[in-house]
Amino acid sequence: MSYQGHQVRVGADIGGTFTDVVLEAGPRQFSIKLLTNYSEPEQAIIDGLVKITDKAGINIEDVDQLIHGTTLATNALIEQRGAKTAFITTEGFRDVIEMRTEGRFEQYDLNLSLPPPLVSREHRYPVAGRIAATGRELIALDEVALEDIAAKILETGYTSIAIGFIHSYVNDAHEKRAREIISRLIADVSISISCEVSPQMREFERFNTVCANAFVKPLMASYLGRLVDRLNSVGAKCPVFMIHSGGGLISIESAIEFPVRLLESGPAGGAIYAADFAARYGLDRVLSYDMGGTTAKICLIENRTPKTARTFEVARTYRFKKGSGMPISIPVIEMVEIGAGGGSIGWVDELQQIRVGPESAGSEPGPACYDQGGEHPTVTDADLLLGRLDKDNFAGGDIKLSLEKSVAALESEIGNKLEVNAEMAAIGICEVVDENMANAARVHAVESGKELADFTMIAFGGAAPLHASHLCEKLNIESILIPPGAGVGSAIGFLRAPFGFEAVRGAFLKLSAFDPDWTNALIRELSSEAEKFARAGTPEGELNREVKAYMRYEGQGWEIVVNLPNRDFVDGDDEQIRCLFEDEYRRLFGRSLPGLDIEVMNWSVQASSPLAVVEPVTRVSKTTTLETDTRRDIFDAREQKFVAAGVFERESMEAGSEVNGPAIIVEDETTTIVTSGFRATMQTDRCLLVQRKTGVSNAN
């Protein structure tokens, strides 16, 4: 193992289109992109591993760790392609996952369809037995009925079982007993129980989460099993770790048991990638901005740590609209995803307004300018027309772009409808897509009680560097960091992730009845659960521990997350907890409310290995200003006109060399647009630091 004294680590990210593999050995880093193999996803990893070790001149046996993230679980949920699953639940609550919130996520659509439940009604088996909110048993579990259900399960041929009972997060006895009975009667069936998968209060979210886990479990178990076998067969002896939605690493065994934790692990890698650069540059407040072909993702990173939440939604069915997907209550790096990517299609609505997305031309047929039959104008077509892309030099010259096709699409779908020329249509598309992204970032910041003006943006993904400068003009952000290798950001991020796990539990406490012993016991339990997972990759050494409580004033319906001190509580600590809550409440909402009791609904403990000590990057200022005679006209949105921009090659820029906007910095994977209000300085680690010129105001 290892190579020349360095640990050899490989990150592998299976996405919808590409499988990215990155190898790192000390200071050396190699990356490779392969097309995703849909029938045998593991094959692309094996191929990638063989190629990349070859490229690096390292033997496969010398690889020390493989860190893997995949969208397979997410796709299985989106396409409703999973195991034949039975759901055993509390009598009287058979339809919780079908009735959802009883609301409609779109108020004005008479023909709205709600997402179908993961497990349809005939596969949901109610059983008598009831636990009260306090954990008291109201009705004993009907074990005879469970035996009948087991018989039906055998007869029907279910391959995965989910069990979810009311209030199991307080008292898990019935769920565990039910598992015991079923597994005694049926050998080799995969069982998921809600008190283990997601012991949080709120039955719709918890039941849906346990069903999702059961639904993807056999698929993921067989995939991960095959992956390990194939790795062995090509001589790789390294352990495999999986990145989870919360941005930490877990063992492959935990991943097989709780595959729902693997959802959204690719985007999580992107956020960690950005967090790592934030650490190197000593940036405490960062907005990570990842724009690819179909969507843009935005995440807040403070003090090196991406913002997390305890629930999220996957498989949104209606224009990325909140509420149109299925809720999953597990800890996750919180991200806003909107339908704004290079392939997003521009169109005109009935108010004669230009709209962009969420429909995307994808990679097939792709934007009109790819000349593969795409007839809709996309953001990439607009960028081309506004001079931001070079038709002869796209993707390192691999794809020739057709300006004529872009013009034709822009004219027919937008220009003719609004009586403007193609150029104006392109300006409209870019302005609207930038505004959409700015808005998403703004709303996300507001929801988190933050002002973006003193944040630094870290932009990556193929389309982000094209739009970052103008986005920052809209958001009043002063500086942008554009790291190198941004095309495989998530896979690199995997290599920076800590071994860590967040355990969350629903447990109701009124602060006026604070009981330090009860609280300490609960936190100890959560700590040991979190540490068990984290220890899989770091058997020794200190673990960081973070304790959080989800709190609200009595009578409210929305909890805010409050960081609690990491120590044993004693009598009288309720006063400190109250102060911590009120500080956070004031920060979010401007004022606290005297005279009201406070409730805690959920608790969480995160245990993680300390993040690797990063080598700080010393920012370099300008040593030389680069000039060029190669110029292209680009449209400048702030000045509202075309301006001549110098064209520079990123590769030929040395640390300290600076270009003044308007400028275009090209590389194979992307193009960075520096608008007239900004200048870009190359840093020693090949990052571009794009900063607002002094004295340039923001106003349009």
Next chain:
Amino acid sequence: MQTKGISSVHMQVMWNRLISVVEEQALTLLRTAFSTSVREAGDLSAGVFDENGLMMAQAVTGTPGHVNAMAEAVGHFIEDIGRDNILEGDSYITNDPWKGTGHLHDFTFVNPSFRNGRLVGYFASTAHVVDVGGRGFGPDANEIYEEGIYIPIMKFAERGEVDMRLIHILRYNVREADQVIGDLYSLSSCNDIGHRRLMDMMDEFGLDDLNELRDFIFSNSLRATLDKLKKLPGGTYDNELTVDGYDKSVTMKVRLDVSEQQVLADFEGTSGLSAKGINVPLVYTTAYACYALKCTLAPTIPNNHASLEPFKVSAPVNCILNAVHPAPVAIRHVLGQFLPDLVLGALHKMLPDTVPAEGSSALWNLQLGARPIEGAEAAQGEQLRQSQILMFNSGGTGARPSLDGLSATAFPSGVHTMSSEVIEQVGPITVWRKELREGSGGAGRQRGGLGQIIEISANPGHRIYINAMFDRCDNPASGRDGGRHGAPGNVSLNDGSAMQSKGKQWIPDGKHLVLKLPGGGGYGEPAERDRALVEQDLIRGYISEDDAKEIYLRESPE
């Protein structure tokens, strides 16, 4: 053309920004509100207005009940406060049902927005508060005076200084005073947040006033709306609908006069006032009638003064849909939520194959009070406590021309239900059952949505009462074009004995309350239903074997 193009793109971007400003204003309110109906049901509203009080943008929230009630409110505020008396830092308040949104529980706040000392517009917000005193939330009052404290339009704050005398009076007149007063501050401060975001936007785009933007929004909205109306077959279309009412049934009638310029909904012929609080002020009638019209005719055009302008509503004074002071109006939402069924039925005559069949429509809000029984003991590890609980529950929606109705889903209201686990944590009750009501969807080529069954009891040592306000028990949701009606609602105890569908009632000790919520009406002849779907409904238990045989498969065309 070049300049016009750019300025039009900019106007569009600013319009979108303005909508996001009011969405943010609404979100702030949602997160800080105490009232269950605000936070779970989105029973709130937020909007921005021009300097004349005309609405430029409104947040899309959970309740259509505020659609244009709010649009009209700001005009009343300007008139009652008086232009000369409108000062920077002011904040105005009312819960006047006729100048706000239809009952005392809704407080509306208006804050003027000044830029460089000059009035440029207003922000308004409305939210349903936990309590306003009086009898408590329910239908039982005989006059508005019994329904709670009534605050006319006045200053909540002048130049940033809150009127503590008003707060003092309120504190002594409502239950849960801390929460109510907390909500009032939230309303005022969400308007401030709207104002701050507007100033950021005006800085970014270099605006001194909103006039040009307002003209752009209004002319585009009006044109787009009129474009829709021009395509309609004009004429007169009518419909009527009978629902349970408080103690006697209520018949509502509508006549739509549709022309290229406007759609007028007139409610002549509707039943007179009820003696109890199910009466509806005209502002609220207007809101729900317009919601039905907009959903069908112009669903994607944002709400503002100009896009609502072509939709007019009238009703005779003191018919039940135009109740005037001092009629009791506390639960005006029950009839209000039937207005879309009424109006959609008329629209169906103009536009066949477009609108859904009737649905359960009025929410089955379960307002429940729990009291400790004197001398009794709570269960081990539990405390005796007094508690008010509000649960939102929905029956089935009507089937659509090409889609089944939605089961246990709110329409026209946009509320969400609450988690039974959370309800049991905060109140001393047990929810024994909350699941789909089999066989309750009206049969049809497209089936109506299923209702649901809810069963609840008090925890040991407690007794509970309900303020019932349930409808469609005697008048189920009708089907359309041969579709059958949905199952009627039913209120009873678990021993089978019947309960009233309206009014305050105690649940006898040891008994469970059982609510069977109505199903939605079907669409088209049941015999025309796809056999595979009938089969699937049967397997899933949505319909019974008898229904399958006797209704769906009996006169099968094949």
